[in-house]
Amino acid sequence: MRYVELKKIDNVESFCPDNGDYAYTKGQKGYLYIDGVLLEKDDAPLELSLRGKYMYVWYGSGKFELYEGHTLLNSIERNVILLNEQTQYIGKSYAKFNPFRKGYNFSSPIDEQLVLSEFVPDRLYVEDNLIIAYNNFRGEFKRINTETEILWQYPLSSLGGSEYEPDKTDKIDKILGIAHGNIWFYTDFGRLVALDLETGNKVYSFDCFGVYLDEVTKDIFAIASNGWTIIDTQTSTIKEDYFFSEEDPEGMGQYESVYKPLLQGDHFTFLGEKEEDYGGIRRVGIFDYKARKLVWEHEVISEEECDTTRNQLVISQPLYMSGNKLYIKDIKNNLHIFEREDIR
Numbered sequence: 001m002r003y004v005e006l007k008k009i010d011n012v013e014s015f016c017p018d019n020g021d022y023a024y025t026k027g028q029k030g031y032l033y034i035d036g037v038l039l040e041k042d043d044a045p046l047e048l049s050l051r052g053k054y055m056y057v058w059y060g061s062g063k064f065e066l067y068e069g070h071t072l073l074n075s076i077e078r079n080v081i082l083l084n085e086q087t088q089y090i091g092k093s094y095a096k097f098n099p100f101r102k103g104y105n106f107s108s109p110i111d112e113q114l115v116l117s118e119f120v121p122d123r124l125y126v127e128d129n130l131i132i133a134y135n136n137f138r139g140e141f142k143r144i145n146t147e148t149e150i151l152w153q154y155p156l157s158s159l160g161g162s163e164y165e166p167d168k169t170d171k172i173d174k175i176l177g178i179a180h181g182n183i184w185f186y187t188d189f190g191r192l193v194a195l196d197l198e199t200g201n202k203v204y205s206f207d208c209f210g211v212y213l214d215e216v217t218k219d220i221f222a223i224a225s226n227g228w229t230i231i232d233t234q235t236s237t238i239k240e241d242y243f244f245s246e247e248d249p250e251g252m253g254q255y256e257s258v259y260k261p262l263l264q265g266d267h268f269t270f271l272g273e274k275e276e277d278y279g280g281i282r283r284v285g286i287f288d289y290k291a292r293k294l295v296w297e298h299e300v301i302s303e304e305e306c307d308t309t310r311n312q313l314v315i316s317q318p319l320y321m322s323g324n325k326l327y328i329k330d331i332k333n334n335l336h337i338f339e340r341e342d343i344r
Contacts, residue, residue, distance in 0.1 A: 001286065002296065002340065002341040003339065004341050008336050008337070009337070010334055011026065012334065012335040013025060013046055013333070014047050015327060016049065019322070020337075021034045023048065023057075024335075025044045030044030032045060034048075034057075034067060035055075035067070045058055046060045054088070054109070056090070058080065062093070063078060066109045074112075076109075079093050079094060084125050084126065084127070086127040087106075087126040087127060088108075089109070090106060091104060091106050092104070092105045092107055092114065093105075102121060103120060103121055104121075104124050105118075115146055116148055118148055120144070122140065127178055130178060130183065132175065134172050134175075136156075139155060139157050140153060140155065141172065141185075143197070154195055156170050157170075162189040170188060170191065173185075177215070178197065179194075179234075180233050181196065182196055182233065183195050186211045193205050204236040210222060218233050218234070220233055223258070227242055227244055228242055228244070248287075248292055251287075251293050252285075252287055254275075255273065255274055255285075256274060256275055257273040259315045260317070262318040264320075265321075266289065267287060267289065268286075268289060269320070270286075270319065271283065279303075279306050279312070280312030281313040282313060285297035285298070300328060300336055313328065313330055313331070317329040325337060325339055325340070
């Protein structure tokens with residue numbers, strides 16, 4: 001597996017790794033490159049998300065645009081938030097003062113018809129006919145219906161604190177999704193938790209790092225700097241577990257730190273640091289988890305560039321793989337695009 005850097009685009013605010021669309025700034029203007037067409041905007045959008053045949057374009061002001069190809073289907077000026085990628089609904093929010101109140105709802109991006117009978121004071125996760133409302137401040141995680149009735153509620157305080165903060169209530173880091181009749185989520189204290197969809201009872205809990213739900217196999221992958229764990233969500237058991245130092249000592253075993261691992265097919269991409277690295281993250285790589293070996297690595301930022309310009313990679317920007325291309329942004333908002341060379 002070999003990749004070469006195809007091009008680098010400056011001042012990129014957002015990009016969609018699924019199809020290569022991106023948005024950037026130049027001077028006082030924003031630009032959206034979508035479906036092969038360059039559109040001038042007042043501002044560059046901060047998020048691009050391809051959902052089915054539609055491109056969701058979101059601006060920091062809460063403005064939202066819906067495209068099919070490069071055709072604009074709908075534009076909403078304010079109060080839109082993007083929900084989880086498992087749904088085509090968009091989130092709606094409002095804020096009021098004296099006293100301060102904030103609420104959330106969701107709707108179709110086309111007709112904007114609200115689904116919930118009223119706004120709720122909780123963040124929302126929507127998948128199929130499941131609606132989860134959660135509030136880290138109040139420590140609540142609950143399933144509701146469209147009438148906002150609570151079907152069950154799970155108190156996050158029941159998870160307990162951490163080793164260093166035993167009296168602190170754990171919080172939701174991310175909701176992974178539905179697998180085998182359970183809703184799976186990951187917490188700030190590094191817990192993987194599964195709740196029964198019908199009752200809200202906890203059926204599984206496991207301490208781990210870097211978790212991802214494979215939508216095809218429904219397995220959950222936990223990836224840390226030193227190793228790899230695969231969890232069977234049907235049986236709630238560990239089906240595979242190994243250390244990089246033992247399985248791939250000359251490849252993954254050479255990395256002291258692995259950041260932002262991202263599961264993509266039979267591989268996971270990552271940002272990494274070796275023992276000799278200092279001054280910032282500069283390297284990326286691809287690990288084949290079935291073959292259990294590192295199949296590609298690259299120094300995106302040279303040591304000289306890092307020293308002279310302070311440019312580096314950042315944990316919040318993973319390495320995305322799509323088709324025969326790779327995409328990654330650095331701290332200076334340069335988008336690096338790589339193309340696979342051995343399959344041209």
